[in-house]
Amino acid sequence: MTHAFNFHLPSSLNATQPPERRGVRRDHVRMMVLDKSSGHINHDRFINLEKHLQPGDLLVLNNSRTLPAVLTATRKRHNERTPTRIEIRLARRISENTWDVLPVGEEVRNEDILEFLPELSAKVITEVSGSPIKTICFTKKGADLLERIYSIGEPIRYEYIYQDWPLEYYQTVFASKPGSVEMPSAGRAFSWEVLFKLQKKGVRLAFIQLHTGLSYLLDDKWNTSPEENNEEFAIESTVMKNIYETKVSGGRVIAVGTTVVRALETAAKTGDLSGWTNLYIHNKYPLKIADGILTGFHEPKASHLDMLEAFVPRPLLFSAYEKAIKHGYLWHEFGDMNLIL
Structure with a gap:
């Protein structure tokens, strides 16, 4: 507190x-x-x-x-006809391929697939109780994952930064x-x-x-x-x-x-x-x-x-x-x- x-x-x-x-x-x-x-x-x-x-x-x-921690993904959900574009903010690294993340603007559920690149996606594996944070597991890990994050991400910018x-x-x-x-x-x-x-x-x-x-x-x-x-x-x-x-x-x-x-x-x-x-x-x-x-x-x-x-x-x-x-x-x-x- x-x-x-x-x-x-x-x-x-x-x-x-x-x-x-x-x-x-x-x-x-x-x-x-x-x-x-x-x-x-x-x-x-x-x-x-x-x-x-x-x-x-x-x-x-x-x-x-x-890290450029703001990523854009396509959310794919079982039985959902049209995939949804969504912003994902990295929150903290848990392991070599697992991160806590903050989805922005759209709901994310367990088992959803987030596709960032044709060769990089992640599955939502758990929710953090009492928080909007979700845990996702990437298909890449370690240096391979970081290389792709640096290639597609943008730095976090808060509202007092206008551009x-x-x-x-x-x-x-x-x-x-x-x-x-x-x-x-x-x-x-x-x-x-x-x-x-x-x-x-x-x-x-x-x-x-x-x-x-x-x-x-x-x-x-x-x-x-x-x-x-x-x-x-x-x-x-x-x-x-x-x-x-x-x-x-x-x-x-x-x-x-x-x-x-x-x-x-x-x-x-x-x-x-x-x-x-x-x-x-x-x-x-x-x-x-x-x-x-x-x-x-x-x-x-x-x-x-x-x-x-x-x-x-x-x-x-x-x-x-x-x-x-x-x-x-x-x-x-x-x-x-x-x-x-």
Whole structure:
């Protein structure tokens, strides 16, 4: 159950297009730097990130690659005379050939066949109780399935994005492990120049994976809590070793995005370096690994705001968000950045 605070977000602050299409390099978006103890705020540009970090800090990034998760299929049903065209949104990967999906606009039942290509179809094998999510089994698996998804799919676009943008705009420069149905957007502003400047200063980098699931089911009545949102993660043992060495030596571990926080804190809690997480982090959750977070700006009542309250008290966070609105920071995946240290 989410308890995040509410506020008014003017629609003018929705980033409706990638910064590159607004004439701004991806690494030149604005960045609000918030001191989690005092509430002091600095206004800067993301290109100057290294100025706010120290030698010995460790920045942990999610290198999950975004899938074009919107697919179009022909639904074929026993005794149905005319096949129906239908949109299918991938929600999360269950196995090499099995996915949870969200059908859009048309009903889907068990045993229905969804034909995406002459050589790629899927059968609806189960329904998720109390949810519009269905589970389907594809006729391809692994790399073969991903190759076809990339050939026919489109990235998920929500209502504040007014036009379609190519998948490249939904990828981080370091993305390498396909699996996210929505972009791990906290890493979007990074360029190779920023990464090089960080390393030159002595800030270390580490990469993990958490494959983001579908965050919105297109109807408010289906809004899910973090505990209902299972996502797959993987952390290499050498990365965890570097994390603990950083903390022992007095450096800070800074998570790039809520996905990274969720993965790291799950590993700290369970001891597992891979698997599934539905961890709900809130103001009473004792963070064991993440000392800071780099993230975007989150919309009113979002559970991500609950997580931010584990880093900074609500009054300071609320005040910072008020200042972000006053100063015209932009929201969502194509928007500006917030560094909390």
